[in-house]
Amino acid sequence: ETGVTQSPTHLIKTRGQQVTLRCSSQSGHNTVSWYQQALGQGPQFIFQYYREEENGRGNFPPRFSGLQFPNYSSELNVNALELDDSALYLCASSLSGTGVWETQYFGPGTRLLVL
């Protein structure tokens, strides 16, 4: 158990719809990152939030957006869903600073299917 929880565990949506995925960070962690993992692929970095602001972003379009709340929980929002958005979405919480990677713990993910 990493202490990082995600909800829901599974989700089915149709093209064009919007989805919100949620992540609860491990206690004391102030940084959260989101990743998209397509079947048979490695995770792809979407973005990272620190102190409620976006702190880094991968090659994802603006319809992927996020929020981090004062209690460090986080949301990933995806608008205008496309079939290729079907994937496992992972969040990871960590402590900022030099130990950010050693303290990064992943949640179990939300599996999204877009029909």
Next chain:
Amino acid sequence: GQQLNQSPQSMFIQEGEDVSMNCTSSSIFNTWLWYKQDPGEGPVLLIALYKAGELTSNGRLTAQFGITRKDSFLNISASIPSDVGIYFCAGLYSGAGSYQLTFGKGTKLSVIP
């Protein structure tokens, strides 16, 4: 964008054998990370490497940061059944206040008892 070539894609080995996998890139990285992912779970960090040439061990695992900063390898000695899973390398490039983290496609390891 940056891409990592991770090999092999999969391997079947006998329990007790040593395992070696590697990642190469056309781009340089500041940090190399190695993760293991079990079914239904998120990746778990195994080893982090921060300097070119660095060799780091974690139990039966040993990883090295290539001196060109474009490659890294992971070795597992005396494999056991619980080593089964998918291993990912990840390269981090940071600079000018931003960073990019890139994962390889993974090496699926199967251990035959």
